[in-house]
Amino acid sequence: MTKAYLLDGKAIAEETLGRVARETAALRARGVTPGLATVLVGEDPASQSYVASKGKAARACGFHSVQHTLPTTTDELDLLALVESLNADPTIHGILVQLPLPKTMNAARVLELIDPRKDVDGFHPVNVGLLSVGEMDRAIVPCTPAGSMIMLDKACAALGRTLAGAEAVVIGRSNIVGKPMAQLLLQRHCTVTIAHSRTRDLAAVARRADVLVAAVGQPEMVRGDWVKPGAIVIDVGINRVAGEGLDASGKPKTRLVGDVAYAEAAEVAGAITPVPGGVGRMTVAMLMANTLEAARRAAPAGE
Ligand code: NDP
Numbered sequence: 057m058t059k060a061y062l063l064d065g066k067a068i069a070e071e072t073l074g075r076v077a078r079e080t081a082a083l084r085a086r087g088v089t090p091g092l093a094t095v096l097v098g099e100d101p102a103s104q105s106y107v108a109s110k111g112k113a114a115r116a117c118g119f120h121s122v123q124h125t126l127p128t129t130t131d132e133l134d135l136l137a138l139v140e141s142l143n144a145d146p147t148i149h150g151i152l153v154q155l156p157l158p159k160t161m162n163a164a165r166v167l168e169l170i171d172p173r174k175d176v177d178g179f180h181p182v183n184v185g186l187l188s189v190g191e192m193d194r195a196i197v198p199c200t201p202a203g204s205m206i207m208l209d210k211a212c213a214a215l216g217r218t219l220a221g222a223e224a225v226v227i228g229r230s231n232i233v234g235k236p237m238a239q240l241l242l243q244r245h246c247t248v249t250i251a252h253s254r255t256r257d258l259a260a261v262a263r264r265a266d267v268l269v270a271a272v273g274q275p276e277m278v279r280g281d282w283v284k285p286g287a288i289v290i291d292v293g294i295n296r297v298a299g300e301g302l303d304a305s306g307k308p309k310t311r312l313v314g315d316v317a318y319a320e321a322a323e324v325a326g327a328i329t330p331v332p333g334g335v336g337r338m339t340v341a342m343l344m345a346n347t348l349e350a351a352r353r354a355a356p357a358g359e
Contacts, residue, residue, distance in 0.1 A: 060289070061214050061327040063207045065337035072206065072341040073117060076348050080118040083351060090351035091120040091148040092176070092343075097135060097161070098128040103154045110152065110340055117344050120147055132161045136169055143171040149354055150176035150347035172196070173353065176346040179232065187239050194353075196346050201237035203338025204269065204290050205244075211288040211327035220245035223264050227251045227278070227315070228271030233292055237269055258282075270315035280320025289328040291316040292335050 080090055092114045096107045107123060114121035124138060135153075142151045151174045157163045167175075172182035178198035186195035212219060224246035228234035234250060241248045251261050262268055262282040270278045271292035283289060293315030303309050314331030322328050329335050 060322045060325040061211065062322075063211055063290075063327055063329045063334065065207065065329060065334040068207060068210060069203075069337040069341040072203075072338070072345060073113065076341070076344045077117045080348055083348070083355070084118060086355070088351055088355045089118070089120045089147075090150070090347050091122070091145075092150040092152065092347045093122045093124065093142050093145075093148045095124045095126070095135070095138060095142075095151070095153045097126045097130055097154075097157055100156075103156075107154050110343060113340050113344055114347070117348070119344070119347060122148070128158050130158075132166070135161065135166055139166060139169045143169075143174065146354075148174065149351040150174055150343075152177055152343065174350060176343055176350055177232075178202075178236070178346065184231070184236075187236060190243055192243075196350065197240065197342075198232055198236045199339045199342035199346065200233050200271075200292060200335060201240055202345070203342040204237060204292060204335050205240050206338060206342075207290060207329055207335065208267065208288060215286075215288070215326050217266075217288070217326075219267070222246045222266040223249075224267040224269070225249045225251060225262055225265035226269040226271065227255075227258065227262065228269075228273075228292070230271065233271040234269075237271065237292075241267065241269075272315040274315055275313045276315070276317040278316040278321065280317060280324050283321045283324040285324050286326040287324070289316055289321055289325045290335060291318070291329050291331050294331060294336055 094107045094110055111121050111123050142148050151170050153166055167179050172180045175183055175196055178196040183196045187197055224241040226234050226238045229250050229252045238248050238250045251258055255261055259282045263284050265284055265287055267288050269290045275295040275297050291314035295313050296310050297313055299309035299311040301309050312332045
């Protein structure tokens, strides 16, 4: 059996970041520097590391990058005031409030206060609506599904396929991955099924897919025999599971796996994303692409 074409997230993300850096240089030459503000509330180590990597990528692209770090005890009204000041700041084109917020805060209220034109995560209801009605010149698309589409296009180019008319199955219906992914596939003329935890005979539904997207959060749930031979498999899942042995500090080792049993699926699929080194690499790259696009849209006409 031929092995699947490997979609290298690191290489595709670097290509995207390279394009963003080149186009940023051109925009800066016209007097506009894209600005990204990240807002971190609290001291969650994973969130700290995500925010740091976003700031690093922003600087590498030539953006103006600012980070606001607030204590867990911050009053929600103070966070709302910060968002309003960033909305009003003409040097900032993208505002990213790192989730999760402390449980004492109403995350929806905070996210909905972000100016939709600066909502580079694409989570604001205005952007959800614009994506849904296909106003792509104005919508900002959530980063993970946007990055998944780029990988899908790479797979189609490598395999000589077209998305129009393809059967696409998205497992997962979250607002940040599953639903926007389904919208993007629909816009590309796929016949889209959205599966979730109540779907009957999920394996049989998955086996219909020419394009199978797993965004579930269940380690290696999608087995090799769920994959239609030749299908393009996009594994969005990032799950930490027990590894083998102990690390240098004597703690049990862990490793990252996707929602797809990679080794089995790669025997059957036409193309597949690995975990790690797959879709995850694209998410930060698309955040930069969204910030650049927001800056372009904000630039006065003729600049
Ligand atoms: P959510 O928990 O918000 O959504 C998971 C979805 O999967 C839900 O719709 C749920 O169904 C469905 N689901 C859960 N269990 C099953 C099951 N046994 N069978 C069928 N469907 C199931 O997760 P996210 O969408 O936020 O994230 C999904 C995965 O993607 C996670 O592993 C996450 O870490 C990863 N992720 C990766 C990113 C990246 O950069 N690569 C970015 C964001 C997420 P129901 O609605 O019925 O409950």
